Amino acid sequence: RGLSLSLVADIGFESKDAEGRAALQSSESSPVYPIVSVDYAKEPFGSVTIRNAESAEIRDVEVWFDAEGYTSGPALCASFPYLRKGAVADAPLVAAFSDQVMTVTENVRVRGEVSVSYTLLGAPRVARGETTVSIMNRNALTWSDARILASFVSPNDPAVLDSSKFLAGVVRSKARMELDSNLQYALGIFEGLRLSGIAYAADPQTPYAAMRSKPDQVDYIQYPYQTLAYRGGDSDDIAALYAAELESIGVPAALVLLDDEVLVAFRMSGGESTTRGAFSDSGDFIFVDGEAWAPIRVTMLREGFLRAWSEGSAAVRKSADARDRFYRLTDAWRRFPPAGVPGIASSTRKPSEDQVRAAFDNAVSLVVAKEVAPRAERMRLAFGPGGGSGRQHNSLGVLYARYGMYAEALTEFQAAAALGYTAVAVNIGNVAFLTGDYATAAAWFDKAAKDRPEDVAAIIGLARSLYELDRYDEADALFRKATNYMPELAERYGYLSARLTGTTARASAVMDRGGGMLWDE
Numbered sequence: 001r002g003l004s005l006s007l008v009a010d011i012g013f014e015s016k017d018a019e020g021r022a023a024l025q026s027s028e029s030s031p032v033y034p035i036v037s038v039d040y041a042k043e044p045f046g047s048v049t050i051r052n053a054e055s056a057e058i059r060d061v062e063v064w065f066d067a068e069g070y071t072s073g074p075a076l077c078a079s080f081p082y083l084r085k086g087a088v089a090d091a092p093l094v095a096a097f098s099d100q101v102m103t104v105t106e107n108v109r110v111r112g113e114v115s116v117s118y119t120l121l122g123a124p125r126v127a128r129g130e131t132t133v134s135i136m137n138r139n140a141l142t143w144s145d146a147r148i149l150a151s152f153v154s155p156n157d158p159a160v161l162d163s164s165k166f167l168a169g170v171v172r173s174k175a176r177m178e179l180d181s182n183l184q185y186a187l188g189i190f191e192g193l194r195l196s197g198i199a200y201a202a203d204p205q206t207p208y209a210a211m212r213s214k215p216d217q218v219d220y221i222q223y224p225y226q227t228l229a230y231r232g233g234d235s236d237d238i239a240a241l242y243a244a245e246l247e248s249i250g251v252p253a254a255l256v257l258l259d260d261e262v263l264v265a266f267r268m269s270g271g272e273s274t275t276r277g278a279f280s281d282s283g284d285f286i287f288v289d290g291e292a293w294a295p296i297r298v299t300m301l302r303e304g305f306l307r308a309w310s311e312g313s314a315a316v317r318k319s320a321d322a323r324d325r326f327y328r329l330t331d332a333w334r335r336f337p338p339a340g341v342p343g344i345a346s347s348t349r350k351p352s353e354d355q356v357r358a359a360f361d362n363a364v365s366l367v368v369a370k371e372v373a374p375r376a377e378r379m380r381l382a383f384g385p386g387g388g389s390g391r392q393h394n395s396l397g398v399l400y401a402r403y404g405m406y407a408e409a410l411t412e413f414q415a416a417a418a419l420g421y422t423a424v425a426v427n428i429g430n431v432a433f434l435t436g437d438y439a440t441a442a443a444w445f446d447k448a449a450k451d452r453p454e455d456v457a458a459i460i461g462l463a464r465s466l467y468e469l470d471r472y473d474e475a476d477a478l479f480r481k482a483t484n485y486m487p488e489l490a491e492r493y494g495y496l497s498a499r500l501t502g503t504t505a506r507a508s509a510v511m512d513r514g515g516g517m518l519w520d521e
Helices: 034-041 099-103 146-152 158-174 181-195 224-230 235-248 272-278 298-303 305-318 329-335 353-381 390-402 406-418 422-434 438-451 456-468 472-485 502-508
Strands: 002-007 012-015 046-053 058-066 075-083 088-093 108-120 123-135 253-257 262-267 286-288 291-296 326-328
Touching: 034 099, 034 146, 046 058, 046 075, 058 088, 146 235, 146 253, 146 326, 146 329, 158 181, 158 224, 158 235, 158 353, 181 235, 181 262, 181 291, 181 298, 181 305, 181 353, 224 235, 235 253, 235 262, 235 298, 253 329, 262 298, 262 305, 272 291, 291 305, 298 305, 305 353, 326 329, 353 390, 390 406, 390 422, 406 422, 422 438, 422 456, 438 456, 456 472
Parallel strands: none
Antiparallel strands: 002 046, 012 123, 046 088, 058 075, 058 108, 075 088, 108 123, 253 262, 253 326, 262 291, 286 291
């Protein structure tokens, strides 16, 4: 007299519709993980076997699933054109889970309903049955696919934004124009988290190093807002937080999932060739598809950025398959998009601006000293007993200038000029520009342009200086002249031809006007 429904694998099934005569054959647990809830719209979490117990063939058979309160509505699991009398058919169970599953903070069992609609001799009928679905804690996951950690990296988390935007603002006010911008932001975020009291502590119950090798076991990861609130976590917890803060301010991040810890890598603003030229040890980076990535060992948060970078690079070099464990977040998110947790408080406990400024300056100085000191010493040794040529002093000045050491750079440039090295005029103009003395910069660029009328560095430098002096028409004309010689400059310095005036022009180009100097080496 009806359609017989029976669950064969994953969910307990109870009869609800007298017309349908449902019966349970077997039941096993198949938990639903909120972090990948979107997957269940296509990936089944259970199955049912339906049997036509009617007195005749049935047609237009559809199997639906719904869990009121946790799904956005019934989801079509399977459809069959017809079933003969006494025939059976298997159907997967899929669901359109709603954001409500992200409110589950402990493992629960909830009521679900399977309904089967069909026609018998042209008359519509429906059989219904209740199920029980296990929904796991929203922090739960299994490591069957390492990329799943990307789902916990939520850059739009209100707590993350509250923290990262504050830290980025401090960095922006203290940034050195010629030092890689992404490096400075990554450094500032790292130091800010350290000052916020975030500390590494292995999870005593489910430590990453132990759980990573057990892909069938349930692990628990903190969301970034939780790590901020708890002031610490395991390496995977801190990695998710640090990567989320980087991505939230536009610094591309990646996860390097080693066996015993998770590293975070950030992409340098300059590509592989630029980075190799600017930094003394290429072993400090991961080079992928022409991009340069700096690996950071987040478990070294208390030891500071430079130590964490050094240890992260060493860990990558030590791992034979680190490149295979490197996942750009933009790639990983295609499979595991970031999960949003509703109801997060946006306010976080932050260090003072003065603390962040001081830590940032100190960390930048350490990075600069690591890169500049040994190279500068080698260059000075090459000066020989004669004290060096104008070209040699100019080259040393460019090294200092690229790392924001403008006073030291100016000293070397002036020494080069005293030795008759006229090409140094552009570099002296660059230092004046970077220190905000635009009138002096314009004078030096003008001198260089007169000496060498086709020197693009002099022309574009003069255009930029005049722009800052509100002489927009002259800046625009010089910009067009420079791009005639070197068309690729059009995009790099496009703000010079904006033909805007006053504060509007300055606001529209504020992110383009600093740094990016053309040094005469």
